[in-house]
Amino acid sequence: MKNGRIPTALLCLLPLVFSYPLLKGRRNNTGTNLLSAPDPTYVPGTAERCTDEGFGAITLDDKGVMHYFRGDSTWTGFQGPTQNLSETWHGVSGPIDAAFRNYNEKRPLEHQRIYLFKDTQVWSYFEGKLLEGYPRLIGQAFPGIPDHLDAAVECHPGECRTDSVIFFKGDTVYIYSFHEEPAVKQRRWATLGTCSAAVRWLERYYCFNGINFTRFDPVTGQVLSPRPLDTRDYFVRCPGRGHGHAARKNATLLSIQDRCSNRSFEAFSSDDRSRTYAFRGGLYFRLDSNKDGWHAWPLKHTWSTLQGVVDAAFTFESRMYFIQGSQVTVYLSDQIYIPVAGYPKPMQEEWEVPGVTAVDAAFTCPHSSDLYLIKGKKLTLVDLNTRKRFGEDQTLIHAEVDSAMCNTHGLYLFHGPSFYHYKNVEELLSTVEAPAPGDTRSYFLDC
Structure with missing residues (x-):
């Protein structure tokens, strides 16, 4: 289990707490409607x-x-x-x-x-x-x-x-x-x-x-x-009112839905329409649209059948892939997200990756069919056109990675509250010393 995950019993509360919009807040204002x-x-x-x-x-x-x-x-x-x-x-x-x-x-x-x-x-x-x-x-x-x-x-x-x-x-x-x-x-x-x-x-x-x-x-x-x-x-703060106020008093839930808390994120992803997301504890944050607020939302707000913790997320050819444990779920991502029939299915059934039954992170880069799966220090390459493993596994200099994302600005590896930026995969594999870490909260979440 990754650092920052929460019990299933608590996850069940989240759709009740965050199913409807809260108003945009400033730094560290989670928008909660406490009594x-x-x-x-x-x-x-x-x-x-x-x-x-x-x-x-x-x-x-x-x-x-x-x-x-x-x-x-x-x-x-x-x-x-x-x-x-x-x-x-x-x-x-x-x-x-x-x-x-x-x-x-x-x-x-x-x-x-x-x-x-x-x-x-x-x-x-x-x-x-x-x-x-x-x-x-x-x-x-x-x-x-x-x-x-x-x-x-x-x-x-x-x-x-x-x-x-x-x-x-x-x-x-x-x-x-x-x-x-x-x-x-x-x-x-x-x-x-x-x-x-x-x-x-x-x-x-x-x-x-x-x-x-x-x-x-x-x-x-x-x-x-x-x-x-x-x-x-839901939309304005009124004394004695508020949806799910009792659950919001739970400190664990508050830290999960507060983007500026020290809790790590299990996944980051940017889709084909440049919509960028951070995933934590069965919730997601929209990173590219801060004019609409910085609030956490349950996964089903955007991906109707998705629930629970997301281990990794990436896109390829107008499809968005989610890895949860050993299972893969796929959505069409042209405009709104539409679930693809037949999912979820086992990772081993989706790709020929013997021995890979779970991942810490996964990413694709723009205009590439190369999928990279990270488990511990091991980096596995899959060709998404053939759905087969390609070449030998590589070893990373990073002992542990929580999530990864590749976009037009480069490759980002996340661990705890920090991220490491590389120009591309080649630089990641050739480096012998990790670059100086950046602060995920300030760089990606405007904290």
């Missing part, structure tokens, strides 16, 4: 964020911080105090009907801009400043989109067909595309119902109706939540 005394941020005479009114609009800003709107008030982040809307967002007064953060890399002057909608007008902000030319009529800024909206949310390519925005009005949605004709497609999503606010969070989409929210498919409008959940238990 607390009365809200210390509440100022008498101002609006209270934890009432059962819900919010009229929600959006992330260009820094990845969540903003909530209701009437003339706004709240920032997981536990920010009540602020006056017009003082925080200059040039606009409440109530706000809808809001979203634009995603449009092909149009840099529009990318990461924040849009606030009220009645017939729209305001646009970047880095907290109102942009020149705003407010504008909604029909001028977004031709074909109606006034008096209920909600809006951006949709990224790979999750929708192209960069687009989903506008909600009643049970009708207007899908506005920046790069297709016609620009607006109208749909009726009756099963989803009315959304008073909507937001995209870590590649998932949420519809808020009053204080409750549900997750939905941004292409079909299908409801993906088994039941509506209360916003105050």
Whole structure:
């Protein structure tokens, strides 16, 4: 067993604790919703964020911080105090009907801009400043989109067909595309119902109706939540509330889901779309998308059938491989992750590697069919095209490795809180002295 693993009984708790989004925190802020005394941020005479009114609009800003709107008030982040809307967002007064953060890399002057909608007008902000030319009529800024909206949310390519925005009005949605004709497609999503606010969070989409929210498919409008959940238990900190707060008091669980703790990671991997992950104790951290937060997630949040500790992970030809003990599981990784039928299967059945029944680490490098398996100081090479062992095993100068990852920046070997960087496999095998170690937490996890 690797250092840092936890008992199976504790792993069973994790999907309950981390199944829904928590808000982006700063360094060492795990986003947990612990029970607390009365809200210390509440100022008498101002609006209270934890009432059962819900919010009229929600959006992330260009820094990845969540903003909530209701009437003339706004709240920032997981536990920010009540602020006056017009003082925080200059040039606009409440109530706000809808809001979203634009995603449009092909149009840099529009990318990461924040849009606030009220009645017939729209305001646009970047880095907290109102942009020149705003407010504008909604029909001028977004031709074909109606006034008096209920909600809006951006949709990224790979999750929708192209960069687009989903506008909600009643049970009708207007899908506005920046790069297709016609620009607006109208749909009726009756099963989803009315959304008073909507937001995209870590590649998932949420519809808020009053204080409750549900997750939905941004292409079909299908409801993906088994039941509506209360916003105050997941998105904002409220005294006496919180999902799984008892389990979060467990120090072991907290250290596992805190990316900045001293616990080592069992695996690192970067897939064909440059999505980079760190795995620890049945959870994963997304490393390439910190604008969506630094929180730990259960594996099934992204890989629907995966659970337990991941020993190693790597990609090859739009497939992502996970090694757990002697078993291999494979997912297609073009856009979303789809499990490949017939898995998991034994490592010995997947590749001809006699004597290799478990690994400490595994990696592939970009545009290569070479798979490297590490067990102790032994490095085994497998040709993924033939699925056979290739050549003789090599001996590493590293006595122990927890995980490994190879990307366009080179090869990284991880052990405990440290990593060792090599230009490539050839440098690793030819060196007689390990390079100076780097700090994994500061370099990869912004701690």
